[in-house]
Amino acid sequence: MQSRQEERGTSAGAEWRWGLAAVIVFALWLDWPGIKTWFSADDFAWLGLRLHVHDFDTLVWALFHPFAQGTVRVLSERVYFLTLSSIFGFNAIPFHVVTFLTQAAALALLAVCMRRMTGSTAAAFAAPVFWTCSAMTAQAVSWSSAYNEVLCGALLLAAFYFLLRHIESNRGSDLVGLWICYLLGFGTLEHVVVFPFLAAGWALCRARGYLLRTLPLFVPAAVFAGLHFALVPATTDPLYQLHVDASMFPTFRIYWLMATGAFRAPDDWFAPPHPAGLVLSLSLSISLAAFAAFRAWKKDFRGLFFLGWFVFMVGPVLPLRDHVQDYYLTLPVIGLAMLGGWGIGVAIENRRLPYVALAAILAGAFCLYSARDLRIELNWYYTRGRRLESLIEGIAAERKSHPGAIILLNGVSDRLFWSGFGDHPFRLLGLGQIYLAPGTESAINPHPEWGGISDYVIPPAQARAALSAGNARVLTIVSGRLLETTAAYRRVLEAEMDNLSHSIVDAADPASASRFSPEWYPPEQDFRWMPRTASVTLEAPRKPGMDLVITGFCPAVLLAQGPLHLTVSANGTRLGIATVNAPGQTVVLKFPIPPQLAGEGPMKLDLSVDRVYRAPGDKRDLGFIVRRFELRAPS
Amino acid sequence: MRRLTRRALAGSLLLAAFTVSACKRRHRRAEAQPEQAPGTMLSELQMGDARAAVQLAKGFYDPEGNAWRWTQKHFSVVLAPPPGAAQRGATLAFHFTLPEAEFSKLGPITLSASIAGQDLPPQTYSAAGDYVFKRNVPATLLSAQAVNVDFQTDKSLPPTGTDQRELGLVATSIALQAE
Known part of the structure; x- marks a missing residue:
């Protein structure tokens, strides 16, 4: 028979264990x-x-x-x-x-x-x-x-x-x-x-x-x-x-x-x-x-x-x-x-x-x-995890039913993207060729320090070609639901590309970074400096009669020695020379695009200025500030 | 014996928990296949309508309250012209809100738009409130099955520490209405 003290000890030990379990x-x-x-x-x-x-x-x-x-x-x-x-x-x-x-x-x-x-x-x-x-x-x-x-x-x-x-x-x-x-x-x-x-x-x-x-x-x-x-x-x-x-x-x-x-x-x-x-x-x-x-x-x-x-x-x-x-x-x-x-x-x-x-x-x-x-x-x-899991499962199911087709994701929010996309979860399931639907990447903060979003960006022309050939599937995410929207999105992308006014490249838009040649300096706020020469690639206008519109800015110090001249060529054809003489103001420069440059595919613009400036303590050759390139119907 | 019973009980509880979890996972996998959306294009896009999402081409954030979405400074949609628009033209109607919190920081905001590459007259809004931006669209611009509409505000709320989004307007619906 246990003594009373032993009983109390056993009882206290049991209570302690049950307490821990609780x-x-x-x-x-x-x-x-x-x-x-x-x-x-x-x-x-x-x-x-x-x-x-x-x-x-x-x-x-x-x-x-x-x-x-x-x-x-x-x-x-x-x-x-x-x-x-x-x-x-x-x-x-x-x-x-x-x-x-x-x-x-x-x-x-x-x-x-x-x-x-x-x-x-x-x-x-x-x-x-x-x-x-x-x-x-x-x-x-x-x-x-x-x-x-x-x-x-x-x-x-x-x-x-x-x-x-x-x-x-x-x-x-x-x-x-x-x-x-x-x-x-x-x-x-x-x-x-x-x-x-x-x-x-x-x-x-x-x-x-x-x-x-x-x-x-x-x-x-x-x-x-x-x-x-x-x-x-x-x-x-x-x-x-x-x-x-x-x-x-x-x-x-x-x-x-x-x-x-x-x-x-x-x-x-x-x-x-x-x-x-x-x-x-x-x-x-x-x-x-x-x-x-x-x-x-x-x-x-x-x-x-x-x-x-x-x-x-x-x-x-x-x-x-x-x-x-x-x-x-x-x-x-x-x-x-x-x-x-x-x-x-x-x-x-x-x-x-x-x-x-x-x-x-x-x-x-x-x-x-x-x-x-x-x-x-x-x-x-x-x-958050459930949404990501559903998305990845949905993509896997779509890939299984349409093997070989690229997948365009529409409606990916910034939060959803950075909850997993940056670390490439798709490769773990052997899923490649997954992109953001062209244009939708603008809703995502690019965070270059986390690897950026460029792995998921596809040129609109490539996406359109894949859709036309039946080699692409489009999944749209709405409030956690995954919708297969290939047919509708194909029309959307076609309308987007047909609408030449949509051909806008903002100089500071991270989604457009790949369009700019290495000579350009990194984006600052909503603009980029170019040195003496630089180039940028746009989609060519699909219809003749369009203008190239460049929105830029010229600090007064650049014009201290007189007007600045900006020469622009497209695919090797000179579009014109613009004279910039408005110090400290936004300038809008228009260049008619020759009809022979209209069509599908990229259009490379070569820009050069006749003079550069070096600010004290700045080793950069500063030529001109560009905010936007745009293809627009003449007004 | 008592200890064994407790262990068995604890083990059973854990097993039951993971079985429940596993059942839920199986259920989820059955839902994995994406839903098939109708391929038809809409003339009117309600921001809370899942069918409209694919036509919000650029510059929209996630729907909120199942009824509206914040836009960026630039945003665009693709709309199907309504029946007869290619003959009679149509009206572009953009329902939006300029919130007081935004107006108090930015002041008057000018909204401009273009459809199929043609600029429409801009409009400046000098007070917070609910608005409808309405513009007549000539028939010549509405002959395609779908047209692109670009919008742009001259100002937007920049990202902050608590909200990393660039905020333009609060969009409720965008439509091409038959004349």
């Missing part, structure tokens, strides 16, 4: 839309990695070559995607199962760490609940490319758990466990370099005798950081440029407000905070800060440690001023969840109604508010 089931329920979410954006680049692996050398390259802003996250990206895509292919569910199981382990580790750090069962359960409810975890649990956050979090918490055990037991095996988890963390996310600060911070707060033992942890972090900056080439992506300056303070403010619930949607981070969210954020900020300060005044620095967790964890992303992302807060908010959980534990232990009530109100408001936001975000990601 937290994980709660997380499963809350994150469910994310678990169902399909792939998007960077996922397709990682899914395509296995296409490059053919032998041992290419496997080593795939595992260790720096990708994605020069990162080498071997475990959380390379092994994760290579393994699961090799086994399950294009099926997103196994990826999310692995992600959720990892997150479940992290939640359990957070609970056991909290129990050891605070001695409070309430705190141990509250912290993972707060972390689960945080809307900032939405991407981490729904986007496979953010698995690095989840795995890094689990390993950091595991390392921290071993640290706590080692401090309690002084066993060497716990130290080994700490080091293993910590070192594995370097294969997940760069944030792991922060762990030594956390370990040292906890030792300072609660176990100063162990502070020296945390110092060796700084060595791998320093080596990793040194190697990272020495070996990995700096990214050219403007979004990922580091700004180590005063801008880090406003960036920190944004992250703090996001973490405490002031912002409601990813697109609104830089807009004024939602009023109700701001009230919640301020209430939580004041309460947490007051609680941590009060405990510190009582010589208990755990609250400061939890706040420090947030600060240290968010620190590495503060220099990324132009790339504020909610999933960057996945790990920092663990610190706030710990502080909030401890606050709940202390309130319950003190059994003072005002404190319990205040803690319950704040915790309830945060959970309800943030969980609602989390669900909104998860459903948004789910819908």
Whole structure:
């Protein structure tokens, strides 16, 4: 027969396990839309990695070559995607199962760490609940490319758990466990370099005798950081440029407000905070800060440690001023969840109604508010993934029923395009020759820093020829529906091309960039500078009697030595010489196009000016500013 | 035994969850084939009408509220001339809104249009509100099965940090109406 104490221990152990299970089931329920979410954006680049692996050398390259802003996250990206895509292919569910199981382990580790750090069962359960409810975890649990956050979090918490055990037991095996988890963390996310600060911070707060033992942890972090900056080439992506300056303070403010619930949607981070969210954020900020300060005044620095967790964890992303992302807060908010959980534990232990009530109100408001936001975000990601999945399935079905035909996509929005097209998901299914319907690319921000849209742009004449020959199919996307519209679109394109007034090439339009010869300088606002000579290719007028109209601008400094002369030829035939003598004004130059140049196909325009100008400090030869080329019926 | 039961229960729950998920995926795949749209061209394009989408050739964003779309500064459509238009001509009617939020930033906006390459008289709008841009179109321009209509505003709202779109007007419908 068990003694009463043993019975209580068994009962407490069972309650603890059931409590943990309840937290994980709660997380499963809350994150469910994310678990169902399909792939998007960077996922397709990682899914395509296995296409490059053919032998041992290419496997080593795939595992260790720096990708994605020069990162080498071997475990959380390379092994994760290579393994699961090799086994399950294009099926997103196994990826999310692995992600959720990892997150479940992290939640359990957070609970056991909290129990050891605070001695409070309430705190141990509250912290993972707060972390689960945080809307900032939405991407981490729904986007496979953010698995690095989840795995890094689990390993950091595991390392921290071993640290706590080692401090309690002084066993060497716990130290080994700490080091293993910590070192594995370097294969997940760069944030792991922060762990030594956390370990040292906890030792300072609660176990100063162990502070020296945390110092060796700084060595791998320093080596990793040194190697990272020495070996990995700096990214050219403007979004990922580091700004180590005063801008880090406003960036920190944004992250703090996001973490405490002031912002409601990813697109609104830089807009004024939602009023109700701001009230919640301020209430939580004041309460947490007051609680941590009060405990510190009582010589208990755990609250400061939890706040420090947030600060240290968010620190590495503060220099990324132009790339504020909610999933960057996945790990920092663990610190706030710990502080909030401890606050709940202390309130319950003190059994003072005002404190319990205040803690319950704040915790309830945060959970309800943030969980609602989390669900909104998860459903948004789910819908986005679902649309992309439907589109790709629809394209695959169309290709199957019409093999060999090119596919023109009409109605692709900017958001849909950048949710996946940029990373070429179609190649993963062996689908090639997929283009945007001519003209529709203008609705898409070209983002050259992300690879641009040129792979999906097809010249109108080529599209028309394919449609005429029956070698093209057109799919139109309307509110998530996919319509087969080949017959109607063929008439639309014909009308577009027949309408010569539509033959407009804007100099700064990224969709027209390929029409301009390399001599042109890059677009500025709505114009381009040409040097002494340059050329541009338009579609030839299909009917005779049309004018070429060039809209440009001539700064006064260009005319200081007299009028400027612009000579224009088309397919080798001189169209004329225009005299520009209106300083500082928009000029519209018309050139009649000889009838023999009418017809189908490209028309190459050669432009030259008789004089160029060099501005002080500018090495460019500046000839003339062009805003637009246009074919127009004479007015 | 109890532990085994719990594990079995947990396993069953997970299995059930993924079975439900798998069922949904099978259901989705049955929907994958694109819907067949009618090949006929429309004379009137309602922005919320899925059938009209293919004729919005350039410069339109996704439909909102199933009723309207933001345009870019330049936008164009392709319309089927209504019956008899090749003999009697037709009226181009563009229903749109100039939102107060846009007008307060840009001031008066001039809308110009051309059809089949011929410019139509522009019009300037000096207050926010709902408008109909109406122009007579001569029969000589409407002999084809489909005609292109280009629109252009002289100003537009540039992209901002929260909205990366260039915004012209709020379009509701564009039509060629029989005379």
